[in-house]
Amino acid sequence: MLPELRARDAHAAARSAVMILAVCAGVVAGLTSFQQNSVTPAAQVAGWMVVLALTVAAVACQLVDPVRLDRAGALATIAIAGVFAVCLLNVLTRDTTAASQAFLAFPVLWAASHLRTGAVILVTGAAVWSDCVALFMLLSPAEAATDVLFFGAVLVVMAVMLVRANGVRDRLVDALQEQARVDALTGLVNRRSFDEALESTLIRPVGAGTALVLIDVDSFKTINDSHGHPVGDAVLVHLADVLREQVRTDDAVASRLGGDELAVLLRDCTPDVAARRAEELLYAVRSTPLPLPDGTLLSLSISLGVAHVPERKGDLTSLYHEADVALYEAKRAGRGRVAVAAA
Helix, strand or coil: CHHHHHHHHHHHHHHHHHHHHHHHHHHHHHHHHHCCCCCCHHHHHHHHHHHHHHHHHHHHHHHCCHHHHHHCCHHHHHHHHHHHHHHHHHHHHCCCCHHHHHCCHHHHHHHHHHCCHHHHHHHHHHHHHHHHHHHHHHCCHHHHHHHHHHHHHHHHHHHHHHHHHHHHHHHHHHHHHHHHHECCCCCCECHHHHHHHHHHHHHCCCCCCEEEEEEEECCHHHHHHHHCHHHHHHHHHHHHHHHHHHCCCCCEEEEEEECCEEEEEEECCCHHHHHHHHHHHHHHHHCCCEECCCCCEECCCEEEEEEEECCCCCCHHHHHHHHHHHHHHHHHCCCCCEEECCC
16 A cells, blocks of 8 residues: 555646645745836846746646656656745845744645655755754844844744644554554454455466365354353464464465354465465364363364466456355265365
């Protein structure tokens, strides 16, 4: 999900950049027209050049793929260019008022809201440094130092607060996504995530094909009736731990599909290897009983159904169906065994 999130963030940054650039272009155009009798010709030319640059930047953000802009560092560059443009206009118009310096807040706020921490530091540092240079060119050292300390502190505090707020937001989003992806009881991926992984593997198969192993806990209802539902939950957690020990995450995905039904996706796997891996899972569960609170050991048994599709064949529904048929064959044959779907 990370690339998708970054793409979404880039699109949001570009959309807000278009709006801010357009607003700033209008404000600068209005100020340039309003002050045309009170500023130098150089300031007027610079003002209209800034309006043109802001307009071009807004059009670019609207037309160019935001992900490409982000990868090229164009979004951070636009913010830094905005900082320098504000300070240049302040110098040319010899304007040292709080209102003129307040324009530096626009690129800093935008960067802190949308860009990564490194870019925010760069933009904020450029704003403080440029404001310092402009003020020391126009004011006495004492007055310039006072303004730099005040506006610099305001800009830094704003940037820090927004970066921290965005960090909290990102952590909350990550936590919600993790909850949506993982089964709360076992810690295995849930049915939705498993289906996505399986479908992706079937669309882009590799090597020897794809295998699906469906796992059902034998006599799970009896375990719940005899020992209580907390023990039933402990059984599922225990089996999930056994699966994690047996399954390599680089070529397999383990999931709780629902109830007492678990599943394992095996990528780049031949039918023989899939059957052998299922037998290994069966043996691992048999040889790892669950310790109960009273100190006794609860022996567990599982039935497994294995289905396999070679490269570039099969679909999600048919693979599930074949594995499910094999699973019920294993249960009808006496449980505690592996059944493989016919090729």
